[in-house]
Amino acid sequence: MITRRFLDFPDFGWRNPFEEMDRVRRYLDQVRGQADAGYRIPQAGVFPLVNLTETKENYILRAELPGVKAEDLDIQATGRNINISGQRTIEPDPNARYHRREREAGWFSRALTLPGDIDREKIEAQLTNGVLTLTIAKSEKARPKQIQIKG
Amino acid sequence: MTNEAQSRDMQVKGKQEVAGAEQTRPGPVFIPAVDIFENENGITLMADMPGVATEDINIDVRESTLTLTGEIKPFENADETDILVEYETGQYYRQFTLPELVDQDKIDAQLKDGVLTLVLPKAEAAKPRKIEIKSN
Numbered sequence: 001m002i003t004r005r006f007l008d009f010p011d012f013g014w015r016n017p018f019e020e021m022d023r024v025r026r027y028l029d030q031v032r033g034q035a036d037a038g039y040r041i042p043q044a045g046v047f048p049l050v051n052l053t054e055t056k057e058n059y060i061l062r063a064e065l066p067g068v069k070a071e072d073l074d075i076q077a078t079g080r081n082i083n084i085s086g087q088r089t090i091e092p093d094p095n096a097r098y099h100r101r102e103r104e105a106g107w108f109s110r111a112l113t114l115p116g117d118i119d120r121e122k123i124e125a126q127l128t129n130g131v132l133t134l135t136i137a138k139s140e141k142a143r144p145k146q147i148q149i150k151g
Numbered sequence: 152m153t154n155e156a157q158s159r160d161m162q163v164k165g166k167q168e169v170a171g172a173e174q175t176r177p178g179p180v181f182i183p184a185v186d187i188f189e190n191e192n193g194i195t196l197m198a199d200m201p202g203v204a205t206e207d208i209n210i211d212v213r214e215s216t217l218t219l220t221g222e223i224k225p226f227e228n229a230d231e232t233d234i235l236v237e238y239e240t241g242q243y244y245r246q247f248t249l250p251e252l253v254d255q256d257k258i259d260a261q262l263k264d265g266v267l268t269l270v271l272p273k274a275e276a277a278k279p280r281k282i283e284i285k286s287n
Contacts, residue, residue, distance in 0.1 A: 047161040049238040053231035060231060064201035064238060066265035088161065096188035096195070103186045103199055106159040115234060130201035130265015131226075 047108040048084065048132075056144055059114055059136040066130035067103070073127070075134065077120045082134065085109035116142035169244055179241035183219070183267075187247075193272035194253065200243050201265035202226070208262060210269065212255050217247045219267070252276075 048063040063084065065073070073086040090105040114136065122137035167182040183198040200208065203221035211218040221243035249255070254274040261268045 047163045049163060050235065051233070051237060052235040053227060053233050055228070055230050055232075059234075060227075064265070066199040066201040069264065090186070093188060093190060093195075096190045098186070098188045099194075100185055100187040102184040103197065104161055104164070104184075106161040108161040127264070129204055129262075130199070 046110050048110055050084075050110065050112060052112070052114075054138075057138060059116075059118065059134075059138065061112070061132075061134040061136065063110075063132045064130060065127070065132050068127075068130070068132075070127050073125075073132070075123075075125055077118070077123055077136075080114045080116070080118060081111055082114065082136065083109065083111045084132070118142070166238060179239055180244050181241055182245050183221070183243045185245065191273075193270055194250075196247070196267075196269040196271065198243075198245070198267045198269075199265065200262075200267050202240055203243065203262070203265070203267075205262045208260075208267060210258070210260055212249070212258065215249045215251065217249050217269075217271075219243065219245045219247075221267075 048065055050061055050063045052062075053060045061082065065086075065088070067090065068086055068088050072089070073084065076083040076085075085108060087107050088105050090103060117139040119137040119139045124135040126133045126135075164184070167184075169180040169182055183200045185199075186195075186197045188195055198219060200219075200221045202223045204224070207222040207224065209218075209220040209222075211220075223240050223242065249271065252273050253271045257272045259270040259272075261270075
């Protein structure tokens with residue numbers, strides 16, 4: 001490929017020999033990105049994965065956190081940001097022989113910016129069956145207001 | 152699990168979907184992540200099934216096949232609109248073959264914080280027995 005480039009641009013002389021490789025690498029990254037996008041839901045790649053919905057009054061944020069106790073969770077709200085961090089612990093049985101170990105333990109932290117202003121005083125958190133549900137009230141300004149048409 | 156493993160940062164693991172599942176209900180079916188470990192009294196199986204209520208878990212033992220199913224009730228209200236969807240919810244399904252040594256009548260199940268713990272005690276005949284040597 002380098003040879004061909006010399007033939008194509010004889011006047012340019014010796015350029016950065018790694019340029020060609022960089023180009024190939026970028027191309028491969030692009031191809032891989034396209035292949036991934038086909039079957040994967042877009043996600044931040046940070047544990048825990050969240051689903052966010054909205055109603056007229058609230059944002060509702062849900063995250064699957066099986067085996068995480070409420071006291072091991074730390075939820076903070078700053079401005080429009082919600083930060084969920086904590087630890088998932090799995091008590092090992094020292095005498096046991098493991099056949100399969102797919103569940104993971106460790107620390108996690110996830111920050112998320114909400115699309116609108118929120119009322120930080122009105123955030124409710126609930127942990128049921130391993131699913132965290134945060135009900136976050138929208139601030140007065142962020143709520144839609146019905147406009148009456150005068151007749 | 153070692154202490155080293157506990158202090159790690161958790162990585163995102165996408166839910167595993169059952170490939171080519173033959174099913175009668177619509178919607179995706181996921182394979183719950185499980186830990187299976189064995190000590191001298193029995194085998195313990197722990198499965199992550201977030202969002203499933205106690206009454207919606209079905210544990211079926213037939214001959215030597217253990218089938219776990221968990222149903223998720225739709226919990227979104229009708230007036231909610233999606234902004235960001237990173238994970239899907241659906242049914243859980245996983246099947247295991249039990250070794251013969253499990254006492255099938257004494258299987259104990261418990262669901263806590265979205266984690267199902269199944270204790271499968273070993274039958275008396277299968278427990279390791281230490282033989283004492285009598286000396287006169």
